[in-house]
Amino acid sequence: MISLVFALALSTLQETPIADEPAVAGEAVPEPQRDPVTGELPVDPYEMSNAHAGAAPFTGTGMRDAFHGEEGIRRVVDGMVDRAIVDPRISEVFVSHDLVRLRRALFEQFCHILNAGCDYTGRDMEASHRDLGLQVDDLNVLVENLQAAMASEKIGFAAQNRFLSKLAPMKRDVVTH
Amino acid sequence: MNAISSHRLLAGLTCLAVFTCGPAHAQDLRNGGKLLLTNGVSTIEGSGGGGLATWSTIAGNATQEGIGASAHGTIIELPDYNWTSYGVSLGFFDRVELSYARQNLDTIDVGTALGLGRGYTLNQDVFGAKLRVAGDVVYGDALMPQIAVGVQHKRSSDDAVVAAVGGASPQGTDFYISATKLFLSHSVLANATVRFTKANQGGLLGFGSATQNNHKPQFEGSLAYQVSRRFVIGGEYRTKPDNLAIAREDDWLDLFAAYALTRNVTVTAAYVDLGSIATADNQRGGFLSLQAAF
Numbered sequence: 001m002i003s004l005v006f007a008l009a010l011s012t013l014q015e016t017p018i019a020d021e022p023a024v025a026g027e028a029v030p031e032p033q034r035d036p037v038t039g040e041l042p043v044d045p046y047e048m049s050n051a052h053a054g055a056a057p058f059t060g061t062g063m064r065d066a067f068h069g070e071e072g073i074r075r076v077v078d079g080m081v082d083r084a085i086v087d088p089r090i091s092e093v094f095v096s097h098d099l100v101r102l103r104r105a106l107f108e109q110f111c112h113i114l115n116a117g118c119d120y121t122g123r124d125m126e127a128s129h130r131d132l133g134l135q136v137d138d139l140n141v142l143v144e145n146l147q148a149a150m151a152s153e154k155i156g157f158a159a160q161n162r163f164l165s166k167l168a169p170m171k172r173d174v175v176t177h
Numbered sequence: 178m179n180a181i182s183s184h185r186l187l188a189g190l191t192c193l194a195v196f197t198c199g200p201a202h203a204q205d206l207r208n209g210g211k212l213l214l215t216n217g218v219s220t221i222e223g224s225g226g227g228g229l230a231t232w233s234t235i236a237g238n239a240t241q242e243g244i245g246a247s248a249h250g251t252i253i254e255l256p257d258y259n260w261t262s263y264g265v266s267l268g269f270f271d272r273v274e275l276s277y278a279r280q281n282l283d284t285i286d287v288g289t290a291l292g293l294g295r296g297y298t299l300n301q302d303v304f305g306a307k308l309r310v311a312g313d314v315v316y317g318d319a320l321m322p323q324i325a326v327g328v329q330h331k332r333s334s335d336d337a338v339v340a341a342v343g344g345a346s347p348q349g350t351d352f353y354i355s356a357t358k359l360f361l362s363h364s365v366l367a368n369a370t371v372r373f374t375k376a377n378q379g380g381l382l383g384f385g386s387a388t389q390n391n392h393k394p395q396f397e398g399s400l401a402y403q404v405s406r407r408f409v410i411g412g413e414y415r416t417k418p419d420n421l422a423i424a425r426e427d428d429w430l431d432l433f434a435a436y437a438l439t440r441n442v443t444v445t446a447a448y449v450d451l452g453s454i455a456t457a458d459n460q461r462g463g464f465l466s467l468q469a470a471f
Contacts, residue, residue, distance in 0.1 A: 136240045136316075137210030144212070147406060157405050158364050165361035171316035 040101040050112055052124035054173070055166040057115040064116040066159035067150075073116055077106045079149030080142070089141045093132060113166050125173035135177045143167075208243035209471060213406055213437050215315055215359065216268070218445050218468050219249035222329055222379070223264035223278025224305045226355075228447050228464055229429050230397035230413045232368045233325035233355040235309055236276060237268035238440070238470050244269050247470035253449060257457040259283040264303070274327075276305035282381050287457050293338065299381045300334040314357050314366075322358035322367075329353075331380035342455070343421050344383020345390045349376055352392070359403070366411070368399040377421050378454055389420040407437040427452020431464060443468045 032041050058064075067073050081103055085094045094102075111118030122128065143164065150160045217225045217234040226232035228251075237245020245268040253260035264278030280301045288297035307327035314323040333339055333347040340347075355370035373392040375385040385391070395418065401411025415429040433447035447464035454460050 135207065135210075135242050137207050137242050139316075140210050140212050140240070151406075157403070161361045161364045161403065165319060168316045168361055169318060171313070 034100075038100070038104070040104070041098045043101070046123055046127075048121045049124075050120050052122060053109045053112045053120040054125040054170045055113050057113050058162075058166075059115060061115070063114045063159060063162065066155055067110075067114050067116070067163070068153060068155075070111060070116055070118075072153050072155070073110050073114060074107055076146070076149045076153050076155070077103055077110055079152050080146045081106065083145040083148055084142055087141060087145060090138050090145075093134070093138065110163075114163065125170050129174045129176060133177045134175050136171070136175050139171060139175055206243045207240070208245060209238045209440070210240040210242060211238045211245075211271075212315060213440065214403075214409055214435065214443065216245070216247070216470055217357075218435055218443055218466060219247060219251070219264060219266065219276075219278075221251055221253075221260070221262050221278070221280065222303045222305065222331075223249075223262075223266055223276035224307060224327065224329065225266065225268070225274060225276075226370075227368065227399045227401070227411070227413045227431075228433050228445055228466060229415050229431050229449070230368060230399045231307075231327065231329075231353060231355055231370050231372070232399065233307075233309060233312075233323045233357040233370075234314055235268040235271045235274045235307065235325075236266035236470070237274075239268055239271065241271045245271075245471055247468055249466055249468040251464065251466040253451075253462060253464045255449075255451065255454075255460040255462040257285060257287050257460060258454060259285065266305070272309050274305070274307040276303075276307075278303045278305075280379070280381065284455070287455060291455065297338075299338065301380050302332045302334070303329050303380070304332075305329045312356075312358075315359050315361075319360065319362065320358075322356040324354070324356045326354050327352070331376060331384075333380055333383055335381075339383030342377070342382050342423055343386045344377055345375075345385035345387060347383050349374070349380055349384030351376060353397075355397075357399075364403040366399070366401040366403065366409070368397070370397040371395070372397060375418060375420060377418070378426060379417075382421060382424075382455065386420040386422065388422070389418065393418050401433075409435045424456045425453045433464070441469055441471060443470065 034041055085091055105122035108118050108120045112120045217232050220226040220231050224231045225234045225236040236247045239245030248265045250263040260282050262278055262280040266276035268274050282299040284297045289295045307325050309325045312321045312323040329351040331349055336347045351372050351374040353370050353372040357368040359366045372395045374395055375392050377383050395416045397415045399413045401409050403409050412432045417426055417428055419426040429451050431447045431449040433445055435445040437443045445466040449464045451460040
């Protein structure tokens with residue numbers, strides 16, 4: 001679960017330096033510029049696929065409704081990220097990550113899995129977590145942050161666990177340490 | 178177990194053994210990282226599990242990154258007996274569990290009837306070891322349970338009573354294999370354990386008898402529903418051998434509710450039916466257990 005989040009976040013965040021132009025000797029490498037529309041930092045191109053979300057979406061509208069549609073899902077993602085980036089147990093993971101892209105990718109992933117009508121455009125879980133060196137303890141903290149965000153959104157506990165059941169198998173790609 | 182965790186396990190055990198954990202090891206450890214309630218509670222035999230049934234979970238709150246510990250105290254009030262037990266357990270890297278429990282069964286008036294004297298208390302020490310061999314109770318494949326094997330070595334302190342009731346030995350060892358999984362899609366935790374034992378009433382009345390002195394497979398099943406992050410309700414069933422000629426022995430069952438007061442403290446209350454114990458039938462009553470885990 002957390003792994004998903006992380007994966008998304010990571011994939012999103014793994015800022016690959018954008019500026020590819022070879023730096024001329026003596027010339028400063030330009031700082032990556034955020035996209036004026038999306039606010040995201042540029043990343044190297046990669047293949048996009050809903051399969052990268054790491055779980056088959058739910059069928060029907062039950063889970064989408066349980067999460068209060070796209071707006072509820074957005075609040076859950078923001079609530080989770082807001083908690084994670086200030087949680088002293090894992091906040092270090094997010095330092096120097098593009099949080100704008102992370103929030104978008106996580107939203108897409110959650111929305112896609114909850115069958116709420118989104119495509120996922122982030123990296124797959126393995127690629128997005130490969131270099132993070134996450135331990136299962138990190139994953140558990142992220143799960144707790146997600147549970148707190150879902151509780152704040154007043155999502156029933158059974159629906160919370162149903163969603164987590166889609167994320168739990170991702171541990172194998174997320175926890176690399 | 179992969180090479181890295183073997184190494185860490187050895188390092189941790191060595192560190193414990195000599196009580197000189199160097200800073201290098203200490204820095205590597207990361208304790209208390211399990212999700213709430215996923216360590217189970219302490220059984221009356223000291224192993225991690227439900228109240229009566231042993232699970233494959235490793236005691237304490239540490240994951241594969243650390244060393245955890247737990248302590249518990251349990252009382253059971255029955256019509257003709259009072260049970261108390263307490264114990265401690267250690268969990269190493271979510272891989273190995275070592276446990277100790279002390280069981281005391283106050284026979285009250287049954288003691289008089291059996292000629293032991295009123296309030297005679299049967300005592301037993303239980304030393305346990307458990308090894309997680311595969312799987313993860315929470316993560317991984319949704320249908321792949323956490324599987325563990327374990328032993329419980331039991332030593333009754335009442336040799337004379339054991340001999341008088343026809344028990345073949347005051348000491349015995351149980352062997353078990355256990356599979357436990359939290360099915361998140363349904364908020365249901367299920368456990369199945371097969372225990373090879375010849376214990377009479379868990380060992381308080383000794384092990385085996387003149388005519389029945391072999392380990393026999395017995396079943397322990399638990400089914401629990403996670404109502405919230407902190408609250409779980411469920412039931413357990415445990416079959417037992419019936420070795421003694423002088424008294425019938427029944428299967429055990431319970432209906433329980435466990436609540437995590439904090440990350441470290443869990444209280445478990447249950448209705449238990451322990452059947453007939455040493456000629457006193459219908460031993461149904463209340464179970465209350467407090468666990469502190471780190």
